[in-house]
Amino acid sequence: MSTSQRYRLRNPSSGREIVTEAKPNEIYVDHDSGEELEVVGKLLPLAPSASRLPWAVENLRVCPWCSQLAQKDLNDCPTCGRRMGPLGA
Numbered sequence: 001m002s003t004s005q006r007y008r009l010r011n012p013s014s015g016r017e018i019v020t021e022a023k024p025n026e027i028y029v030d031h032d033s034g035e036e037l038e039v040v041g042k043l044l045p046l047a048p049s050a051s052r053l054p055w056a057v058e059n060l061r062v063c064p065w066c067s068q069l070a071q072k073d074l075n076d077c078p079t080c081g082r083r084m085g086p087l088g089a
């Protein structure tokens with residue numbers, strides 16, 4: 001079980017991104033340029049999770065329209081393009 005949340009951090013000037021287990025109130029800097037990185041998003045799956053794989057089966061759901069697997073964080077099915085509705089509905 002992984003309990004630490006991973007984040008995408010971006011260097012605003014270069015656009016370079018890294019994924020790391022960032023902690024609150026800590027400053028992260030680009031190793032090459034020394035510039036401060038900004039948090040641009042949490043990485044799925046959200047902590048705590050048994051999986052560190054963004055596309056692990058527990059992070060997918062079945063599209064109600066075409067019955068294909070789709071990532072839970074998407075609103076529209078990547079296979080048929082239709083809106084899948086809220087999670088758990």
Ligand SMILES: [Zn+2]
Nearest residue numbers: 063066077080
């Ligand atoms: Zn679909």
